[in-house]
Amino acid sequence: MPNQNGSVYGLTLLCPIINDHRASPSHDLQIRAYLATLPTGPDSPFAIAPHTHLARLVVMDDVVFVGAPAREEHLKSKYLVFEANIDCPPHAIGTTGLDTYLAGLAMAAPQQLDAIWSHCTGYPGTANLQAFLHYMKACQIETTFFFAATNDKSVTQTLKALQTQRAVADFIATHQGKDPAELQRDFLAFSQKLIAAPTPKPAVPAPQRPMQTGGRNE
C-alpha cells in the first residue's frame, strides 16, 4: 500500500477552499493569515497531538502552466493541502490507524483545526467526530510512491534516541581514561538516569552545546 512505508504513514489531503467572491479577505487568504500565526514549536497542534514526524499545510492556488505547447488550464477551487508523515505501526495499518491519528488531532487541537478548515467547503467541524473523520478521508489522495529515510521508528523513539545520542557523547567526553571500576559504576548510574529521564517533548530545540574553542583548525 503506497501510503505506508514500514511503520510510517504518508497522509495527503486536498481540501477545497470556499470560493466566495463576496468574502473579504478571501478564504484562502484567511487560512494563510491564520497559519502565519500558528506556532511551529511545542505549542503546535501537531506537537500537542502525538505521532506526527513532519507535517505541512499549503494553500494550492492553482495548477501550473508550464508553457506552450502545453495547454493552459485552471482549477475551479483552491485547495488546502495537508501533507503529514505520521506513526502508524503495522498492526494499525489502514483506516484504523488513520482514524486514531485524525481523532487524536481533533481532540487535542479542535480550535486550531476548526480555525483552519472552517474555510474549506463542506467542513463539518471537529465537534462531530464521525463527520470530521468522514470529511478528512473524503479529501484524502492515495500516495503513489512514499520514501522514508527511517521507516521503523516512532516519533517517541526518535526523540528518545536523540536524547541518548547527546547524553552518550557527553558521557564519553567526560570519562576518558577512567579507572575500569569507576567507569562501570558511573556508566550504570548514567544509564539508570538516562532511562528514567522523560522523553523530550516534540518540536523543542536541542539545547546548544557550549562552543569548543582552541582546536587546531582555529
Place this chain on the structure above:
Amino acid sequence: MSNINGKVYAMNAITPMRPWKTWILRAIFFILGNVKPLQSDLINLSFIQFARWVIIPRNSFPFVGAPQQRELLEYDYLLFFSNFNGTWNQYIDAFSAVLSKGLDLVWKWSEKFPGSTPVTIFKEYITRVQFDTDYYYTAYPHATANDVKNAHIVQQTFDALNRNAATMSPDQFREAYLQFVLSVQTHLGATGEAPIVF
C-alpha cells in the same frame, strides 16, 4: 510562508501529465517500490527525511459536494513533496548530479520537462512548478536525516551494552565499553541550529 523549519526544507511541486503517460509512471513507481536496490541512490543521498510522489488523475480531485464545482481538467497532475536538509540549491544540485537518471525517469512524462541536466534549465523548471509552504512542522527541528539515523544506532548500541553492564567484572566492562565507543564514535554528531548558508 515558511519553507524552512530548523534543518528541514519543505518543497512542493506540481507538474501536468497527459493521462496516458501516468500509467507508465505508475508502473515505474510500482517497480521502484518493490525492488528496494533501485532506491539505493535515494537512500544514499542521505539528506531526505521523507518524500512522496502523488499522481492525481484529472477526474480524481476530491469533491465534497456543492457548492464545490467539479474540476474539468485535461491533464493528470504529479505532486511532489519533499522534506530535505540543506538549501534548495544544494538539493537540486545533488539531485541533478546523483539522481539524474532516476529523476528523468520520473519526470520525463510531465509536460515540458527539460531533463535534470544541465542543471540550470532544470532549476528554471523546478522554480516554475514549485509552490510555497504556508505552515511547516517538524517534531525534531534541529536534527537532520543523518542525525536521526545515527541517534538510533547509538540507542541500539547503548541498549546492548547496558543489558549486560551490571553483570560484568570491571575489566570485562572496560573492554565492552571500548568496543561500544568504537562502534558509536562516528555517530555522535551534535544536533543544533542549522548553519547559515547562502
